[in-house]
Amino acid sequence: MKNFVLAALVFLCTFAARAEVKRDTTIIEFSDKKINKRITVISTGEKEIDLPVSMDLNEVLKELGIDTTERERALVLVGEDNGKKDTLLLISQSGQRIQIVTKQPLLNRAKDTTIVDDYQEPPILNEREPDHWNSGNGWDNQQNQKREEKPKRFFSKSDFGFYIGLNNFVNASNGNSTFPELRTWRSRYVALSFRKNATLLRGESADLALSYGPEIAWYNFMFENSKTAYYNNEQVRFDDADFSTSKSKLVMPYLNFPVLLNLGFKEDKFKFGVGGYIGYRIGGYTKTKDTNGNKEKNKSTYGFNNVPYGLTAELGRKNGLTLFFRYDLTKTFRSNQTNANDLQAFSAGLRL
Known part of the structure; x- marks a missing residue:
């Protein structure tokens, strides 16, 4: 009986502990x-x-x-x-x-x-x-x-750029070219760029991106000494205007498609890109202004090369000013132009 009571007490204590x-x-x-x-x-x-x-x-x-x-x-x-x-x-x-x-x-x-x-x-x-x-x-x-x-992306997926710079030529004094001297600070390059940036590699310190997209560009060549361009019998020539000019320029508009390989350094917020471009001429004209303020504009092909291509490079801050350089590998004027041989245009300036 005692053993039964003892076993019961042990069981009740155990149950109480579990319940607690x-x-x-x-x-x-x-x-x-x-x-x-x-x-x-x-x-x-x-x-x-x-x-x-x-x-x-x-x-x-x-x-x-x-x-x-x-x-x-x-x-x-x-x-x-x-x-x-x-x-x-x-x-x-x-x-x-x-x-x-x-x-x-x-x-x-x-x-x-x-x-x-x-x-x-x-x-x-x-x-x-x-x-x-x-x-x-x-x-x-x-x-x-x-x-x-998922490191932070350096390049935005797309951007818009405004190019403003200066134009000039190499080989302007070679061969039979009679291209006149240019007013350096008035011969401007202007372009509107619509760009896509495809990030190829994304790292902790740097990103690599392929940048591409169309742009509309204008080469403006401002002449010295009242010179202007004429186009007759499929030949361009450069001669004195019929009147004294305060402004005389030759304009070449192109639709370009540049492609650049861009490297962006995240800590320094610095980017550098190299690549090339190809374009298509979409016009051509001269524009003169005489000393009395009268303006005259003449449209023509002026013997321009229809499909230019070349090299380009850019460097600058991530969200700041960017320096650019363009160099045409093709001749500015077609090979049959006897008065404009071996001219190759280049441009340098800022991308905003």
């Missing part, structure tokens, strides 16, 4: 719309919980005694879309074990809260200890990995 553990376990289940997930918080400590007015994970963890740093890290980890369900374990400063179970993202659920006492703690699926975060191998490495996967 269960009474110390509390579940709070709610929908957190800030991170768009269904959250279950399981507390196994003896701390009594006063539900916050705002039922979200941050406020619940604050009530359970989790400090600010651990709350912020937990919110980030729980908010990640690693799966439809995941489990995270926290330990408060008092040693209280707090388990967070996340479920699939909310669809159109109404906000609701459920509290259940005497719940037996389920197994932990994907335990992450705070000590692991604080070791410098968890949280920091995770953030570094994100930066490595």
